Amino acid sequence: KQEVTQIPAALSVPEGENLVLNCSFTDSAIYNLQWFRQDPGKGLTSLLLIQSSQREQTSGRLNASLDKSSGRSTLYIAASQPGDSATYLCAVNQGEMNRDDKIIFGKGTRLHILP
């Protein structure tokens, strides 16, 4: 059974620092991995999507990497800003052709950027 773990559960860093959020999964047979951001009481906003054949994706100050064989993904945030404060969730999609998609979430990392 696929399990997704995110470490750390919470993180507080001063503004301007670079930081790394970690996501690990137990079954490497994934179709893709997606990183989301969630502000309190709000919906999930897709940040980056990495296909199983890819190693990384970049969007602005965000860079996500994927090492499928070791079951790990990292979300790198450069030059953090107070507006980056949110909960970051990773989710793996175990969908395959001829099989229904199955999305499994980690419990998230609550990030607080100190001004």
Next chain:
Amino acid sequence: AAGVIQSPRHLIKEKRETATLKCYPIPRHDTVYWYQQGPGQDPQFLISFYEKMQSDKGSIPDRFSAQQFSDYHSELNMSSLELGDSALYFCASSLSVASLYANTGELFFGEGSRLTVL
């Protein structure tokens, strides 16, 4: 671009009442997911539909039911509401990886419906 639309955004009910939440997926998306998120919790999968058929079932209580209609919108029906049902209910849609269209399988979420049971 059109996003996932959920209604109502906020709903207050009494215990033992019934509630219905609606979800309108992104056009052309063939898969809809329902998630429940309690305070400080990660989203818990309830149920999903692929091409209007139930495709997977998670931790959905027997008091809840859902369906997807011919126009692909979905409704989550919750009966005999309990205090513990108070949560954010999210709908998400995607184009299934099984689709004939080349796609990434990216998941898009609605803003959620906040249910408060008093």
